Amino acid sequence: MRKKKQIYYHLMMFPGLFLLIIFTFVPMFGVVMAFQNYIPAKGILGSKWVGLQNFKTIFTLRDSRQIFSNTIIISFWKIFLKSVVPVSFALLINEVENKFVKSSVQTIVYLPHFLSWVVFASVVQMIFSLEGPVNKVIGSVGLEPIMFLGTNQWFRKIIIFTESWKEFGYASIVYFAALTGIDPGLYEAASIDGATRFKKLIHITLPGILPIILIMLTMELPNILSAGFDQIYNLYNPLVYDTGDILDTFVYRMGMTKRQYSIGTAVGLIKSTLGMILILTANKLVTTFSDRRMF
């Protein structure tokens, strides 16, 4: 019986493992392209080996420095807002006593998370377009209209702001959960001592959810290299490559448009390697400082 059970378990693992091998592990061997001058007609076995040449090219390109810094700057601000805004929102709604308002607002703010960036980007494009409402307001006070998505000065700010707009509600779920976990006795005791609403917020609520804020921040660490491909791909254009081009969009254009497979793969490899280190670090931090783990 015991032996038979083992066979069943192997059988269960097989289909998923088979697909993982083909679509995840086989491509991992494809990273050798990063060390070759890959030519599609010759294939991986026939292409010339160039060692670290592609990486040298990447590090000397002015563009790539720009792309790395763009990625990190955009994701830094996104991560920052992804904790500040949802936490503030959760704290705000925690103060709302009307149950109907509370639950309807919650349901509504989760909604944008479920829209695709294709849909959300066309809304963003419209709102920030030259004829859009934002420029209408700017025009009404007598200022020149601004091409928000076409100027380097504004592009990043729009990216960071719209990401927060789309995701703040959904990101606040975890803080709602943490808030309900705070012992109501603490508030009662504080009320008896004559603490004001604000004092309770500072001395009970915030310390109560601080651990979860730190955990969520740590878990965002690996995303520092992502910066949100779907959003940027749907909003950027060549005018704002200087501030908006990130690792993933660069890899996409290198590989799929310019057919520079080797350079694209090399940048991808740098990203996956650093990404792996970051995930492991984040997991280590989370397990060390809390009773949770990422995987």
Next chain:
Amino acid sequence: MGKAVMKKRIRFADIIIYMITIALALACLLPLLNMAAISFSNSAAATAGRVGILPVDFTVNSYAKLLKEAQYWRSLMISFARTILGTIINIVLVIVMAYPLSKSTREFYAQKIYMRIVLFAMLFNGGMIPTYLVVNKLGLCDTLWSLILPSAVGVGNVILLMNFFRSVPKELEEATQIDGANPFQTLWNVFIPMSKPCIATIILFCAVGHWNDYFTGILYISKIRNYPLQTYIQSVTASFDISRVTDPKKIQEYLTISEKTLNAAKIVVSTLPLMIMYPFVTKYFKDGIVVGAVKE
């Protein structure tokens, strides 16, 4: 006296709080309301940017036009097909992988090695280009399978469900095994019913992911007739997809054929399945089951 002042202050704070929260909720509703308003508006008003949250010169013209656009409905059917088929494959694979992985090494001697393989697949990947080359080599490009198979195994979901399975009481499992049930029967009769909320959440997220995904379509599908819906919408609404078009004349062309009201109608219809399902599914993710780290 002191008390009265205090009461007034609290009321004032309450008003502010209500105003901000309601404003934020509106900010989240606005995009969709605006899209809907544009889709029902007169084309000239929409182009001039005169449409807010209510239609201007109400008309259903753009929907009449949309009905005649065969490719839209073809893409919609493709999206339905991939969402249903893709989600079924996702969830079946997640369940059958999570179960053996939830066993201890004493119960399943190879658990550790499988776990290492799965974890490695989560931590590292070959990247976009090598994956594309594999899919292309297998002749999957321009088929429905290219939208489903490369992401068929969601490793994160496997780990999520695995942790859920581990919390199922051992006694239940032992009881079925005394009755001589094989692992498939145990999984079906005990573990799946016990993990319904978790499985429902995973199904929800896989389905939304499939429905919303446009990028695998861009990557693996070259013929427009095979585009899933979001890829199709992306190709018509992106004012110009510069990474593909280099000829300035083409860009001009893209700009002139972009029809605001029709595109809005396309977007509205594409979000309808989501909107219809939304009220029924909110309770699953409200529990916060998918967010946050796993508790030890």
